[in-house]
Amino acid sequence: MSTQESPAVPLVEARGVVKRYGPVTALADGRLTVLAGESHALVGRNGAGKSTLVNVLTGLQAPDEGTVRFDGEPAPALADRDAWRRKVACVYQHPTVVPELTVAENLFINRQPQHRGFISWRRLKAEAAELLDTWDVRVDPEARTADLKVEDRQMVEIARALSFGARFIILDEPTAQLDNREIERLFDRMRGLQDSGVTFLFISHHLQEVYEVCQTVTVLRDARWITTAPVAELPRTALIEAMAGESIETLAEQGVQERIVDESAPVLLDARGLTSEAYDNVDLTVRRGEVVGLAGSSASGKIELAEALAGLRTPTGGTAQLDGRRLPFGSVQAALKAGVGCVPRDRHDQGLVAGMTIGDNTTMSVLDRLGRYGFIGTDRKRGFAAELIDRLDIHTEGPEQPVSDLSGGNAQKVVMARALASDPRLLVLINPTAGVDVKSKESLLARVDSAREDGTAVLVVSDELDDLRRCDRVLVLFHGRVVAEHAAGWRDHELIASIEGIDHG
Numbered sequence: 415m416s417t418q419e420s421p422a423v424p425l426v427e428a429r430g431v432v433k434r435y436g437p438v439t440a441l442a443d444g445r446l447t448v449l450a451g452e453s454h455a456l457v458g459r460n461g462a463g464k465s466t467l468v469n470v471l472t473g474l475q476a477p478d479e480g481t482v483r484f485d486g487e488p489a490p491a492l493a494d495r496d497a498w499r500r501k502v503a504c505v506y507q508h509p510t511v512v513p514e515l516t517v518a519e520n521l522f523i524n525r526q527p528q529h530r531g532f533i534s535w536r537r538l539k540a541e542a543a544e545l546l547d548t549w550d551v552r553v554d555p556e557a558r559t560a561d562l563k564v565e566d567r568q569m570v571e572i573a574r575a576l577s578f579g580a581r582f583i584i585l586d587e588p589t590a591q592l593d594n595r596e597i598e599r600l601f602d603r604m605r606g607l608q609d610s611g612v613t614f615l616f617i618s619h620h621l622q623e624v625y626e627v628c629q630t631v632t633v634l635r636d637a638r639w640i641t642t643a644p645v646a647e648l649p650r651t652a653l654i655e656a657m658a659g660e661s662i663e664t665l666a667e668q669g670v671q672e673r674i675v676d677e678s679a680p681v682l683l684d685a686r687g688l689t690s691e692a693y694d695n696v697d698l699t700v701r702r703g704e705v706v707g708l709a710g711s712s713a714s715g716k717i718e719l720a721e722a723l724a725g726l727r728t729p730t731g732g733t734a735q736l737d738g739r740r741l742p743f744g745s746v747q748a749a750l751k752a753g754v755g756c757v758p759r760d761r762h763d764q765g766l767v768a769g770m771t772i773g774d775n776t777t778m779s780v781l782d783r784l785g786r787y788g789f790i791g792t793d794r795k796r797g798f799a800a801e802l803i804d805r806l807d808i809h810t811e812g813p814e815q816p817v818s819d820l821s822g823g824n825a826q827k828v829v830m831a832r833a834l835a836s837d838p839r840l841l842v843l844i845n846p847t848a849g850v851d852v853k854s855k856e857s858l859l860a861r862v863d864s865a866r867e868d869g870t871a872v873l874v875v876s877d878e879l880d881d882l883r884r885c886d887r888v889l890v891l892f893h894g895r896v897v898a899e900h901a902a903g904w905r906d907h908e909l910i911a912s913i914e915g916i917d918h919g
Contacts, residue, residue: 424484425450425613426471426502426582431480433466439790440466444480445639446615446632448582453604453614455624455645458634459657459910461877464617467634471615474499483790484582496578503575504584511567513560518542520559521574521685549573550606565596569603574614583607584615588625590713590893601627619711620873621653650916651907657914658906679703682871683741683840684724688732692718693894696732700871705862707885708875709913712794717759717844719873724756724842725749737839741750755838757829757846765797841872847881857859859884879906894905 424447431444448454458464469475470482481490490497511520521542542555551569559567572583584822585604588753589597604614604627611861616628624631625645627650627862633656640656683700693715708716721727725733728744735741743746749756826846833841843862849857862884865872874881882888883902890912898912 417883418439422449424448424483425485426615427481427483427486427764428467428471428722429481431467431470431482433475435472438610441470441477442637443639444470444477444634444637445627445642446471447642447768448615449630449681450581450613451608451611452630453608453628455616455618455631456481457590457618457621457624457653457657457914458640459877459913461637462634462635462657464634465586467619468586468615472502473505491836499590500579502584503571503580503780504586505568505571505575505588511559511570513558515559515838516555517546517557517559517562517570518555519552520570520666521555523547523574523579530781535570545573545577549576549601556557557636565592566601568600572607574911575825581611581723582613582615583775587619587711587713587915588616589618589620589695596624606693619713621650621807621911621915623917625650628674641852654907654910654914654916658910670860683723683734683873685734685741686732688719688722688729688734690715690722690729692720692725692733696894696896698889698896701875702871703866704887705866705872705874705885707882707888708873708891709877709882709888709909710891711913714913715791715892715894716875716891719756719891720842720844720873723840723873724758724844726756750836753836754837754839754842755836756835756842757826757833758842759844759848766769826858830858834865835862838870842875843881845873845877845881846874847878848878855880882909 426446428444428446430876431441432439433441434446444456444467444605445448446456446464446467456464456467467476470477473490473495478494490501499633508806512523515523518538518541522538522917539555546553546555549572551573553562553566553570559570566590568585575583582831585791588600588804592600601623604616608614616624618624623725631645631648631653632642633653635657636659680703681699682702683698687694688696688698696715696719698719700707708720710716718727722729723741723745725742725744725748726748733740734743736752736754739752741752830843830846833843846862847858859881862872862874876882886902888900888904888909889896890900890909892913892915900909900912
């Protein structure tokens with residue numbers, strides 16, 4: 415009688431995970447099977463469900479449906495944080511160590527060795543040195559953590575997680591702040607830890623890294639599991655197809671209308687050398703009646719760049735002109751006065767005043783036009799608001815309805831209405847269709863087309879390919895730099911390859 419080897423029990427297994435936030439399904443079918451000792455990549459475009467799955471895998475949130483198992487055993491109860499720490503840890507792109515404490519203090523924070531009721535500093539230092547030595551982390555236990563390089567801070571976090579007993583480490587965009595040599599060193603350390611029995615889940619927008627350091631890859635798309643495959647057997651084109659949702663052949667057959675930009679149209683926005691912690695030396699121009707897209711991963715700097723142009727942030731270097739005049743930074747009011755309209759990324763916190771009516775919200779940026787010396791005629795204000803409601807097809811009982819009563823799509827239309835109310839020369843739209851239904855999305859994107867026809871310069875920053883299809887060209891940011899430009903007519907796989915860092919170093 416022949417005996418068959420039973421398959422190894424996965425170190426981590428998630429099946430049929432569903433997670434909803436109100437009406438939004440963030441994860442419809444999350445699946446993951448990670449074997450002990452491997453580096454397993456989790457990839458997908460922004461909004462694919464990666465962060466939600468990580469929240470479930472680390473016990474930050476319970477799934478609404480589905481199961482998570484570690485070593486074949488059910489996941490601990492959500493409240494049992496110590497049990498979760500023994501199973502899994504997540505190291506994020508921004509280290510969570512306390513900068514002012516030493517490495518030793520960070521390693522044993524809230525569990526320092528005691529002697530007669532007092533912290534034993536001698537034992538703390540000795541145990542920290544032993545822990546770092548065990549995992550071959552070459553960092554001085556007495557060094558102030560703030561003085562360490564990012565890569566060393568990450569290794570301190572990994573060592574701290576291992577000291578709890580966890581052997582499954584999630585690395586969430588660990589290379590976002592590292593240069594090429596630092597990335598290579600991180601990968602060497604990962605391989606060394608793998609040899610010592612540590613298992614990694616590696617999340618990155620740089621697909622080249624997946625091929626360098628991972629053995630298996632799982633793809634999520636539109637909140638669902640798509641495929642899991644050995645990295646060595648999955649060509650890059652197939653990986654991008656899995657993320658994009660259509661084959662490259664199919665995309666090539668689709669006729670995409672190319673737009674011809676009027677090269678004689680005057681440049682309305684002219685930004686030179688814009689620099690901050692999030693982006694570096696960015697030049698950007700947008701012509702009258704041109705729609706330019708900004709694409710990139712969450713760590714690309716695209717949102718910070720757009721927010722600077724809308725007056726929400728101040729760059730550390732560079733200048734921008736709008737219609738020949740200097741564009742002020744760091745003041746939304748000054749940017750508005752200079753001719754900038756903005757749909758911010760968070761309509762709840764930045765875009766709407768919840769306690770006010772639709773009429774108040776749509777007209778608050780143009781009150782000076784509706785009356786003189788602080789007196790505003792109610793009829794004039796109501797008429798102006800009604801015009802905007804009609805223009806954007808906002809489903810409402812009228813201008814007096816509280817904005818808090820509206821659906822997500824209609825609330826976003828109110829934010830767009832206010833941005834358009836001032837007849838801006840530059841319209842900055844940040845994730846303008848996030849979290850809205852298909853019909854509202856189409857209505858909002860139609861405003862982009864009409865703004866173009868009105869001669870407005872439009873900047874669209876989005877993770878949604880449908881938003882970017884309206885653009886005359888799309889600039890791709892990667893680690894804070896513009897690395898590619900795609901004219902209208904691009905194919906999904908081409909843009910995703912640029913965003914994910916495949917066709918540049």
